[in-house]
Amino acid sequence: xxxQVINGVPLWPLSPNWRSPYSxxxxxxxxxxxSRSGKxxxxxxxxxxxKVVKFTVTRTKADARAFxxxxxxxxxxxxxxxDSARFARxxxxxVATGTVFPVDNASAQWLNGGASIALYFGGAYQIGQVQSVxxxxxxxxxxxxxxxxxxxxxxxxxxxxxxxxxxxGVKNYHDRTIDADISFNIEPGVVQPDDTGSAFEVFNRRExxxxxxxxxxxxxxxxxxxxDQVDFGRGRIxxxxxxxxxxRTKQFQMLLPTQADRQALVALFQRMKGQxxxxxxxxxxxxxxxxxxxxxxxxxxxxxxxxxxxxxADDVHRAVVLFDANGDRFYRSITASSNDGVNTTLTTDxxxxxxxxxxxxxxxxxxxxxxxxxxxxxxCITDEVGQAQLSVVSLEDLPVSETDSIFGSAGxxxxxxxxxxxxxxxxxxxxxxxxxxxxxxxxxxxxxQSIGVRGVNNAAIGxxxxxxxxxxxxxxx
Numbered sequence: 001x002x003x004q005v006i007n008g009v010p011l012w013p014l015s016p017n018w019r020s021p022y023s024x025x026x027x028x029x030x031x032x033x034x035s036r037s038g039k040x041x042x043x044x045x046x047x048x049x050x051k052v053v054k055f056t057v058t059r060t061k062a063d064a065r066a067f068x069x070x071x072x073x074x075x076x077x078x079x080x081x082x083d084s085a086r087f088a089r090x091x092x093x094x095v096a097t098g099t100v101f102p103v104d105n106a107s108a109q110w111l112n113g114g115a116s117i118a119l120y121f122g123g124a125y126q127i128g129q130v131q132s133v134x135x136x137x138x139x140x141x142x143x144x145x146x147x148x149x150x151x152x153x154x155x156x157x158x159x160x161x162x163x164x165x166x167x168x169g170v171k172n173y174h175d176r177t178i179d180a181d182i183s184f185n186i187e188p189g190v191v192q193p194d195d196t197g198s199a200f201e202v203f204n205r206r207e208x209x210x211x212x213x214x215x216x217x218x219x220x221x222x223x224x225x226x227x228d229q230v231d232f233g234r235g236r237i238x239x240x241x242x243x244x245x246x247x248r249t250k251q252f253q254m255l256l257p258t259q260a261d262r263q264a265l266v267a268l269f270q271r272m273k274g275q276x277x278x279x280x281x282x283x284x285x286x287x288x289x290x291x292x293x294x295x296x297x298x299x300x301x302x303x304x305x306x307x308x309x310x311x312x313a314d315d316v317h318r319a320v321v322l323f324d325a326n327g328d329r330f331y332r333s334i335t336a337s338s339n340d341g342v343n344t345t346l347t348t349d350x351x352x353x354x355x356x357x358x359x360x361x362x363x364x365x366x367x368x369x370x371x372x373x374x375x376x377x378x379x380c381i382t383d384e385v386g387q388a389q390l391s392v393v394s395l396e397d398l399p400v401s402e403t404d405s406i407f408g409s410a411g412x413x414x415x416x417x418x419x420x421x422x423x424x425x426x427x428x429x430x431x432x433x434x435x436x437x438x439x440x441x442x443x444x445x446x447x448x449q450s451i452g453v454r455g456v457n458n459a460a461i462g463x464x465x466x467x468x469x470x471x472x473x474x475x476x477x
Contacts, residue, residue, distance in 0.1 A: 021379035028274025038243035082118035082157035109195035213252035245314035274374035293356030318397035325360030
C-alpha cells in the first residue's frame with residue numbers, strides 16, 4: 001500500500017471522506033502576564049504553530065485490508081500526506097511524458113522550486129517535485145515526467161510530513177467496510193510553514209480584522225470587570241475596582257466560502273501568533289445614532305449622552321469605523337468628546353468622508369482585540385468551503401510604538417498614511433495600485449480573487465514594498 005515514497009517517507013495513500021469535515025488546527029503557546037491594573041504583557045513561546053490534520057477515511061474490501069496493514073506498519077514512523085485543504089488545479093491536461101503544465105493559482109507560497117507535491121484525481125495520488133514556478137504565466141515545471149496522463153481539474157496539493165496519532169479509532173460496519181478517524185500531527189520544523197502574508201488593512205499601526213461573523217449563529221460572549229471585595233463578616237463590604245475598564249469576550253462563527261478565505265484567516269492568526277498580537281475589530285453593532293455630521297467636518301453630533309460618558313470612562317473606546325453605502329470602510333480616531341446634557345459631540349482626527357445623516361451610513365466602535373485562545377481550528381466542509389469558531393477579547397486602545405508596529409521601525413511615510421486614512425484602502429487599490437500595475441506591467445504580491453469585501457483583494461499587500469514607494473511617488477506628482 002505504501003507504493004510511493006518521498007525521501008524514504010511513505011505517502012499516505014487514502015483520500016478523505018468528505019461526509020465529515022477535513023479539520024486543520026493551529027496552536028500557539030502564549031505567556032500572558034496581567035498586572036493588577038489590567039495591563040497585559042504577552043510573549044509567544046512558539047514562532048510557528050503546532051499543526052494537526054483530522055479527517056475520516058472509508059474503505060471497502062481489499063482497500064480495507066490494505067489500510068489495516070498500513071496502520072500496522074506506519075503508525076509511529078514519519079509519513080507524508082497530501083494536504084487536501086490547500087490546492088491548485090490543472091488548467092490543461094498533462095501527457096505521461098509532460099513536465100510543464102498551467103495551473104489556476106501559481107501565487108501560493110507552498111508552490112515553489114524544490115517543493116514536493118502530490119497530484120490527485122479520481123482517488124489516485126502521484127508524487128512530484130517542482131523544479132520552477134513561473135508565477136506570471138501560471139506555469140509549473142516538474143523535475144521529472146509524471147509517468148501517466150492527468151486531465152484538467154486535477155488537484156496539486158502540498159506535502160506534509162508528520163505522524164499518525166498514537167490511537168486511531170476505527171469502525172467496522174461489516175467484514176468488508178471500515179471507517180477510521182485519522183489524526184495526523186505535523187512534525188515541527190520539517191514542513192514549510194503556511195504563508196503568513198501581510199495585513200489587509202491597517203489603522204494606527206495595528207492590523208484590522210476585516211472578516212464579518214456569520215450571523216446565522218448568534219454572537220455570544222460576556223462582559224468582565226475585576227472587582228475586589230473585602231467582607232469583614234459583618235457590617236459593610238469594602239469594594240475596590242483595580243481595573244479601570246471592562247473587557248468583552250465574543251465567540252462567533254465564521255463562514256469561509258473559498259480556499260483563499262481560509263488561508264487569509266490562517267495567515268492573520270499566524271501573524272498574531274495566537275494570543276500575542278492585537279488587532280482592531282468593528283463591533284458590528286448599531287452603536288451610533290448620528291444627528292448631524294457633514295462630509296469633511298471634524299465634529300458630529302449623536303443622540304444621547306452615553307457615548308460621551310463611555311469615552312470619558314476608559315481607554316477602550318477610542319476609534320470608530322464608518323461603512324458607506326458601497327461597503328467601503330473608513331477609520332477615524334476620536335480625539336475629544338463632550339455633551340450638552342442631551343446629545344454627544346465627538347471630534348475626530350480626520351474629517352468624515354460622507355454626510356452621516358444622508359443615509360446608507362453605519363458607524364461602529366472599532367475596538368482593539370486579541371484572540372482569546374491560542375488554538376484556531378478550520379473545518380473544511382468541502383474542498384473549498386470552510387468554517388471556524390473564533391473567540392476574541394477586547395483590550396485598551398493604547399498607543400503602538402514603532403518597534404511593535406506591524407511595519408517595524410520603517411513605518412509608513414506621511415503620504416501613505418494620509419491617503420489611507422482619508423480615502424481608505426479601496427481607493428488605494430482601485431485608483432493607485434491597479435492602474436500603476438497596468439502601467440508598468442508588474443505583478444503585485446497579491447492575487448485578485450475576491451474575498452467578498454468590496455475593493456479589497458484577497459491576499460497580502462506588501463506595504464513596505466508598495467505603499468511607501470508608490471503612494472509617495474503618486475502623491476508627489
